[in-house]
Amino acid sequence: MIIRITIKQLGKKRNKIQEQDFYLSNCPSTVGELITEAVRTCVAGYNQRFETKEADRALSAEEIEDMSEIGKIAFGLNYGNRRADFDQAAETALQAYEDGLIRIFVDGEELGAADQSLSLCEGASCTFLKLTMLSGSFFYTW
Numbered sequence: 001m002i003i004r005i006t007i008k009q010l011g012k013k014r015n016k017i018q019e020q021d022f023y024l025s026n027c028p029s030t031v032g033e034l035i036t037e038a039v040r041t042c043v044a045g046y047n048q049r050f051e052t053k054e055a056d057r058a059l060s061a062e063e064i065e066d067m068s069e070i071g072k073i074a075f076g077l078n079y080g081n082r083r084a085d086f087d088q089a090a091e092t093a094l095q096a097y098e099d100g101l102i103r104i105f106v107d108g109e110e111l112g113a114a115d116q117s118l119s120l121c122e123g124a125s126c127t128f129l130k131l132t133m134l135s136g137s138f139f140y141t142w
Contacts, residue, residue: 022038030115033118039090040090103129
């Protein structure tokens with residue numbers, strides 16, 4: 001199944017946000033399954049790049065310029081020399097969703113609990129939004 005995922009692009013020369021096709025190997029029936037299938041696709045892509053040593057290539061001048069605008073030039077290297085573990089990644093993603101650190105929107109509607117049923121059609125527009133805490137690692141109660 002192919003859905004459309006909203007991706008934030010780096011740099012000023014390109015559109016900041018654009019949609020890209022994203023392949024899911026199974027059609028999810030719940031929000032939790034959508035998260036798990038998205039993680040499966042991302043882990044498979046990461047492990048494929050790890051195996052082919054795609055990170056060994058040099059960065060282009062445009063890539064360096066785009067990354068310098070956000071203050072970090074990343075070479076995509078895996079310093080641990082380890083493949084991604086799907087089970088651990090899926091568990092972490094589901095926990096982050098349950099903790100409210102990730103919000104998911106399908107065709108502009110926010111999804112609910114991980115066990116909520118989901119009717120996802122081919123070509124649906126999905127946005128995964130990672131929330132970031134601005135106060136650092138300390139929480140204050142007033």
